[in-house]
Structures are given as C-alpha cells and as structure tokens.
Amino acid sequence: MSYESIARDRLPELLRAMPKAELHIHIEGSLEPELIFQLAQRNQVGLAYPDVDALRAAYAFTDLQSFLDIYYAGASVLLKEEDFFDMAMAYYRRAQADHVVHAEVFFDPQTHTARGVPFETVIRGLTRAKETAQRELGVSSELILCFLRHLSEDEAFATLEQALPWRDHFIGVGLDSSERGNPPEKFARVFAKCRELGLRLVAHAGEEGPASYIRSALDVLHAERIDHGVRCVEDPALVERLAAERVPLTVCPLSNVKLCVFPTMAQHNLATLLERGLCVTVNSDDPAYFGGYVNQNYLEAFAALPQLHAGHAYTLARNSLEASFASDADKARWIAELDAVFARFR
Numbered sequence: 001m002s003y004e005s006i007a008r009d010r011l012p013e014l015l016r017a018m019p020k021a022e023l024h025i026h027i028e029g030s031l032e033p034e035l036i037f038q039l040a041q042r043n044q045v046g047l048a049y050p051d052v053d054a055l056r057a058a059y060a061f062t063d064l065q066s067f068l069d070i071y072y073a074g075a076s077v078l079l080k081e082e083d084f085f086d087m088a089m090a091y092y093r094r095a096q097a098d099h100v101v102h103a104e105v106f107f108d109p110q111t112h113t114a115r116g117v118p119f120e121t122v123i124r125g126l127t128r129a130k131e132t133a134q135r136e137l138g139v140s141s142e143l144i145l146c147f148l149r150h151l152s153e154d155e156a157f158a159t160l161e162q163a164l165p166w167r168d169h170f171i172g173v174g175l176d177s178s179e180r181g182n183p184p185e186k187f188a189r190v191f192a193k194c195r196e197l198g199l200r201l202v203a204h205a206g207e208e209g210p211a212s213y214i215r216s217a218l219d220v221l222h223a224e225r226i227d228h229g230v231r232c233v234e235d236p237a238l239v240e241r242l243a244a245e246r247v248p249l250t251v252c253p254l255s256n257v258k259l260c261v262f263p264t265m266a267q268h269n270l271a272t273l274l275e276r277g278l279c280v281t282v283n284s285d286d287p288a289y290f291g292g293y294v295n296q297n298y299l300e301a302f303a304a305l306p307q308l309h310a311g312h313a314y315t316l317a318r319n320s321l322e323a324s325f326a327s328d329a330d331k332a333r334w335i336a337e338l339d340a341v342f343a344r345f346r
Ligand code: HPA
Pocket: 026, 029, 064, 071, 176, 177, 178, 179, 204, 207, 255, 285, 286
C-alpha cells in the first residue's frame, strides 16, 4: 500500500497516532529533573545543582562523555525499590501518551550496584512497574540489562552472576556507556555466555565509534540489533550487509543532535539509511536529557528532513514492531492496528 500521497501537514497527527514500539530507551535516561529533585529530597541525597532550572541548564552536551557524566550523577538519587518503580512508571505514562504499544527498556545495574544498591532492589522496582504498565496502561514491555563498556569484562561477568537468579525478569543484554576505546571485542566472552543462556543480544555500536565496531558487534558479539549504528554509512559494504540481513538499527535522532553526532537535525542521515533499505527504527534514548520522548523524535526528524513522507512513517513504525522481541502474535495484532490507523488517513 502506498501512503506517499498523505498530505505533509497531516504528518504530525499521523506520527503521534501510529502504534509503535520503542526499542532504545535507557530507563535512567527518562529521569526528569523534577523527579531527580523529588527523589533527592525523599532520600536525603545531595545534588551539585541548587534547583531544577540549574540542573536543566547543565544539559548542554558536547559529546557522549559529557552527557554520561551528568547522567550517572542524576541516577545517584535512585536508592529504593520505590524509586525505580516511580521512574519507570513516569516513563510508561509518557510512552502510552505517545502510542507506544511495546517498549524494550534498557537498565544499567552497575550504575546502582557500584553505589551499594542491591541488584534485587533495581529489578524488583522495574519489574513491578512493567507489570503495572501492562495491567493499568496496556503498555507491553521487556527489560534488557546493559553492561557498562567503560568497566571491565570481569565486572560484566560479576553483574551477570548477580542477575542470574532473576533470569526470567529480563529478556536480554546490551552494551552501553563510553563507546570510543571500548570495542565490542572487550565483551566477547560475557556475550558468548549470555548467548549460551538463551538471552537476546543487542549492542550500542557506531554512535561515536567507527563502523568497524558495528561489524564486531555482529561478528564477535552476535548482536541481533545495533543500537544507533548511524556511522555504518562510512562502510558501504557494511550497509549492504545490514540491509541484506535486515539487521535493525535503533536510531535516536534527538540524541544524535544533542550529542553532536550530527550538527543539526537537517544533517541527520535517517532518510539516507531508509533509502539504502536498512531496517531503521526511531527511538528516544534518554528522553529526559535530549529534548523529548519518542514522538518528539519522529516529529523533529520529519520536520527537518523534507524527503520523509507518510510512507516512511509507516515503514519506521512497522520496523519498530517487527524488530522487537515480542511474540509473532503480538506483532501481528499491532501491525493490524497500524494498518487501521493509516487507513483512516488515506
Ligand atoms: O546514547 C548512549 N550511548 C551510550 N551509552 C548510553 N547510556 C545512556 N545513553 C547512552
């Protein structure tokens, strides 16, 4: 079906209404400044900023590391199961408002266990929110445990050990934090172990790091999806392979602009990636820090890239549903809902 003829001025309404999956969201990156201050007060944690406005004013990033420094500082207010629950519920409410039917949510246990917060506290709070979101909001979700790549592989193994009693509470593992200088190869053994355990595998690659990191994420880690992946265009043979193998890329447009991966949204390569036939999806990454939740990412990308039309909107939403780790039955149901929404706009 062709949707190209749907008028451009109807795109915002269509982008908001279409059912979608979000596959690249760090739950700690959904912690809004207001909630950071509430939790700081509740838990008697001191912050380096006097108020919400001062904290928000510090969100001027020059690269990934400048963001990560402030992101880990923000997460320091999370101490109790209830804190993780409240943070995740706030995300699920925003996701529901954006017509996210399914989310695969990253969490960074090492950010918390390093501060003395037990793994159990983190997973209990997030799991309770996941179940509440399904029951009360109708938002389906799964959890993906991310290893911090600036830490050692031994530390990743120790985290996996702590997580194994909770094996059925998360579906897979990912790799995040400082990319440059921390190639996928560093985590080959722990990913091999996770693969043996039947966990789903994803990895951040090609955000700030070179295209070769995307190749090793595929060949060494056996990642099933690449988080970001926008630098794949520097290696045309890799682009062909990603297209042929239909490897999903979880692209985060606002994040890429805020972290200076692209100077402006008009220079983002989202449209190019789609033209090359890649299985691209749109996601928010760290919505509290980068200026918006998933719909804002769609809206700003479509506003800045005139090549994009309603046909691309359909492709992106459909890719997000198909690239998820949900059941075939759930995917079929959501795709039928997607088709019904687009039928209303024709
Ligand atoms: O965009 C990101 N890249 C790497 N690590 C991260 N941790 C949170 N967000 C990110």
